[in-house]
Amino acid sequence: MKIRSTEDHNVKLHMTAMIDIVFQLLVFFIMTFKIVEMEGDFNVRMPLAAKESTSIEDVLPDLITVRLKVGAEGKIAGIDVDNGVDGDSYFDPDMYSRLTDFVEKTIDTEGDPSEAIETEVEFDIDYDLKYSYTVQAIESVSGKIVDGDVKKLIEKIKFKDNSEQAE
Amino acid sequence: MRFRKDNNSEIMEGDLTPMIDVTFLLIAFFMVLINFTEVDRAEEILLPKSRLAIPPTVRPDYQIILNLDVDGIVKFGGQQFDQIDFLDSALEREKSAAQIENVQPRDISVIIRSHQDTPTGLVQKLINKCQQVGLENFSLRVKEKINY
Numbered sequence: 593m594k595i596r597s598t599e600d601h602n603v604k605l606h607m608t609a610m611i612d613i614v615f616q617l618l619v620f621f622i623m624t625f626k627i628v629e630m631e632g633d634f635n636v637r638m639p640l641a642a643k644e645s646t647s648i649e650d651v652l653p654d655l656i657t658v659r660l661k662v663g664a665e666g667k668i669a670g671i672d673v674d675n676g677v678d679g680d681s682y683f684d685p686d687m688y689s690r691l692t693d694f695v696e697k698t699i700d701t702e703g704d705p706s707e708a709i710e711t712e713v714e715f716d717i718d719y720d721l722k723y724s725y726t727v728q729a730i731e732s733v734s735g736k737i738v739d740g741d742v743k744k745l746i747e748k749i750k751f752k753d754n755s756e757q758a759e
Numbered sequence: 760m761r762f763r764k765d766n767n768s769e770i771m772e773g774d775l776t777p778m779i780d781v782t783f784l785l786i787a788f789f790m791v792l793i794n795f796t797e798v799d800r801a802e803e804i805l806l807p808k809s810r811l812a813i814p815p816t817v818r819p820d821y822q823i824i825l826n827l828d829v830d831g832i833v834k835f836g837g838q839q840f841d842q843i844d845f846l847d848s849a850l851e852r853e854k855s856a857a858q859i860e861n862v863q864p865r866d867i868s869v870i871i872r873s874h875q876d877t878p879t880g881l882v883q884k885l886i887n888k889c890q891q892v893g894l895e896n897f898s899l900r901v902k903e904k905i906n907y
Contacts, residue, residue, distance in 0.1 A: 621789030632812025633898035719880030
C-alpha cells in the first residue's frame with residue numbers, strides 16, 4: 593500500500609486581520625484614557641448622639657471648638673478657637689496656619705503624645721460658608737507638613753449641628 | 760553588458776513580531792489603567808483640594824457615594840435627588856442592602872463628594888440626613904493637591 597506523503601506546504605499565517613483588530617483596540621483605549629487626579633478622604637465618625645454634646649458642661653479640656661465665620665460671597669471672614677482654657681480669634685490671611693499653630697500648641701501643652709489622638713475638634717460653621725474653606729480648616733487641624741513629612745495633629749473631628757441656621 | 764535578471768518575485772515581509780509585542784503591551788497598559796468607577800463620580804463636581812487627605816487604600820465593606828452639587832442636588836446610585844430631604848427612602852434601601860450582606864449601618868462608609876462652592880450648611884444637612892438613618896462613618900472626599 594502506498595501512502596501518499598503529505599506535501600510540504602509552508603503554512604503562512606495572515607497577520608493583517610489580527611493587526612487591524614489590535615490597532616482598533618489600541619485606538620479605543622487611547623481615546624478613552626483619561627488622567628484622573630488622585631482623591632483622598634478626611635474621615636469623620638459622627639454618631640447621631642454626638643450632636644447633642646455641645647452644652648457648656650460637656651466642653652472637656654480635650655475638646656477644641658473652632659468657629660468658622662462667613663463673610664461676603666461665602667468666603668471666610670474669621671476663625672474663633674477655644675480649647676476651654678485659652679481662646680483666640682484670627683482674621684488675617686494667615687488664619688489657617690495660626691489655627692494649626694493653636695492646635696499644635698494645645699496638644700503639646702497636654703504633653704502625652706497619645707493626647708493628640710484623644711483631643712477632639714468640634715467645628716461650628718456658618719451655614720453659607722463655602723465648603724472649600726471648611727475643608728481647608730479641617731486640613732489645618734488634621735496635620736501639617738514638616739520637611740516634606742506629614743505631622744498628624746487631630747484625628748477626631750465633629751460638626752456642631754447648625755441646621756437651625758437654614759432658611 | 761549583461762544585467763542579471765532578478766527572478767526572486769517573493770513579497771518582502773518585515774518581521775512584525777516586535778511591533779505586535781509592543782502593541783499588546785500598550786493595550787495591556789491602557790486596559791489596566793482604564794477607570795471603571797466613573798459611574799459613581801459626577802464629573803461636574805469640582806472637589807476642594809487638600810495636601811493632607813489620605814487616598815483610600817482599602818475598599819470598605821460597604822460604601823455609599825453621595826455627590827452634592829452647589830444647589831443641593833444629590834446624585835447617588837445613578838439617581839438624582841433635587842432635595843436632600845428626598846433621600847430617606849434611597850438611604851433606607853441601601854441600609855437594608857448592607858444588612859443583607861451582614862454590614863451594620865455604623866460600618867457603612869458614606870463618601871461625600873461635595874462641590875467646593877457648596878454651602879457647608881448643605882453638607883451638614885446631608886450628614887444629618889444620613890445620621891437619621893443610622894449612618895455614622897463619613898469620609899469627606901477631596902482632590903489630592905500635589906506640590907511640585
